[in-house]
Amino acid sequence: MWRFMNGINVSFPEAPGPRSSGNAVPSEGQSPAPAFRVNEIFASINGEGPLTGEAAVFLRLSGCNLHCSYCDTEYARSREQGMLLPVRDIIAEIRRHRGIGNVTLTGGEPLYAKNIGILIAGLLDAGFRINIETNGSIDLRPFMELDPDGRIIFCCDYKLPCSGEENRMYLRNITVLRPWDALKFVIGGQADFDRIAEILKGYDPRCLIYLSPVFGRTDPREIVEKMLSWASSINISRVRVQLQLHKFIWDPYARGV
Numbered sequence: 001m002w003r004f005m006n007g008i009n010v011s012f013p014e015a016p017g018p019r020s021s022g023n024a025v026p027s028e029g030q031s032p033a034p035a036f037r038v039n040e041i042f043a044s045i046n047g048e049g050p051l052t053g054e055a056a057v058f059l060r061l062s063g064c065n066l067h068c069s070y071c072d073t074e075y076a077r078s079r080e081q082g083m084l085l086p087v088r089d090i091i092a093e094i095r096r097h098r099g100i101g102n103v104t105l106t107g108g109e110p111l112y113a114k115n116i117g118i119l120i121a122g123l124l125d126a127g128f129r130i131n132i133e134t135n136g137s138i139d140l141r142p143f144m145e146l147d148p149d150g151r152i153i154f155c156c157d158y159k160l161p162c163s164g165e166e167n168r169m170y171l172r173n174i175t176v177l178r179p180w181d182a183l184k185f186v187i188g189g190q191a192d193f194d195r196i197a198e199i200l201k202g203y204d205p206r207c208l209i210y211l212s213p214v215f216g217r218t219d220p221r222e223i224v225e226k227m228l229s230w231a232s233s234i235n236i237s238r239v240r241v242q243l244q245l246h247k248f249i250w251d252p253y254a255r256g257v
């Protein structure tokens, strides 16, 4: 395992606003070799989402535009943490984990990083399948244009009322997520259940839908019961209850697993 932590004192590129981040291709005059603030890189298994249980190299970028009440990656929220690396060095480090074709791009909020489209394109060019964990506040459509052959899975974590950040959600994402993408809800109380029911009824998303407890706060059995109670009035054919696998295999607060 190899990680970057404890930031190095170099300047961090200016971050974009919360609704757009893409800059998939730099405009003329921009630096040809952008660097990204890498918090850690390690090999593990995906603990949630469509690739649960599959081996993946985790690429965690630092910096987040939200401040959720239950954040379990506070160490990656600051844009000051980690090491600035260009795409080629990031890919070289990922390739040290030989034989693993999945990259999980996470944070923080990875799509908040300026020029992140260049890193995503580089990972695709290098042959990786990418699982992008994103917080629901950033328009995903520019990033989908980078993915004509469906090698990216967007796992969009819709922030419910208990997060304190629901007003930051970019609702149009719900309608553009594709059948192999995922919409994730982390549930902390009754208001969250009510909001999920509204969203499922109102949008009937075509992507996979995952319901998770706020770890240690919500009883997973309550989620199962609620999901079953919706069945007569809401399409739950694409809804799944999930627990974060890594929190049961390792210490729930461990890093780098």
Ligand code: SF4
Pocket: 064, 065, 066, 067, 068, 070, 071, 072, 073, 074, 076, 077, 107, 108, 109, 135
């Ligand atoms: S979006 Fe993720 S990293 Fe950012 S504050 Fe919320 S839980 Fe933490």
